Amino acid sequence: MPRGPIDVIVEYSLRRWPQLVERAEEMSRLDAFKLLVLTVLSQVTTSGNTWAAFTRLEERVGVEPHRLAAARVEDVEEAIRPAGLWRGRARALIQLAREVVTRFGGDLEPLSRLPTEELRRELMSLPRVGPKTADVLLLFHYGRRVMPVDTHISRLARRLGVASGGYEDVRKAIEASAHGDLRLVHLALIAFGRAVCRARGPRCWECPVASECPSRA
Incomplete structure (x- = not known):
């Protein structure tokens, strides 16, 4: 099976950051609502801050639809403070929990x-759930072969010439070109985009496919 640039980058990333394998398993072990909350917390923040906020929320309030729906907004704000933007996120999470309880009985x-x-x-009909958040649940919880696309993955795909359009174009292009476990592909590409193929000052000398990249700096 021919290996394309995405496969090469994924292999490189998994060698460099082997902890991504356990992170994929951690995410897959979460129930659907907990993964949904984790993904909302991850928006515009680091992985470390996301997990810190999630752990505090679980310990102090509980990451369960009925408990979060009934929580005081001040308690949620304090719990998720490590993720940043806690005031807006707290209200969004409570609204999300109430919607899950009302429409799906919390399940x-x-x-x-x-x-x-x-x-x-159905997932995207929930508040604060866009294509990427829905696809994270589809991949990590429901076991569907879909590729969630964040800004790092989108930038990487465009620079490599794998895709040039919007979210759906990038998603379908990577689904078609990547081999193996898409959970690992997703996490590996994000890690690579953050550390190597950065928005500013890309570290092309560290890239294993630099010689064939049309956007090489």
Whole structure:
């Protein structure tokens, strides 16, 4: 099976950051609602801050739909402070929990019976759930072969010439070109984008596919 640049970068990243394998397993062990909360917390912050905020929220409030829906906003704000933007996020998480309780009785597991595109639409109908957040749940919890795309992955795909369009174009291009476990592909590409193929000052001398990259600095 021919290896493209995405596969080479994934292999490089997993050698450099082997802890990504355990991180993928940690995310997959979470129930759907906990993973949803984790993903909302991860927006515009680091992985370390995301997990710190999630752990504090679980310890102080509880990451369970009924408990979070009934929580005081001040308690949620204090718990998720490490993630930043805690005031807006706290209200968003409480609203999300209330919606899950109202519409699904607090249980997102029965949605697993839905076809992938219908399941994506249901998830995206929830507040603060866009395509990337929905696809994280589809991949890590519901076991669907989809590629969540964040800013790092999108930048990497465009620089490599793998895709040039928007979210769906990048998602489909990587799904078609990447081999193996897409959970690892997702985490590996994000790590590579943060450390090597950075938005500013890309470290092209560290890139294993620099010789074939059309955007090499």
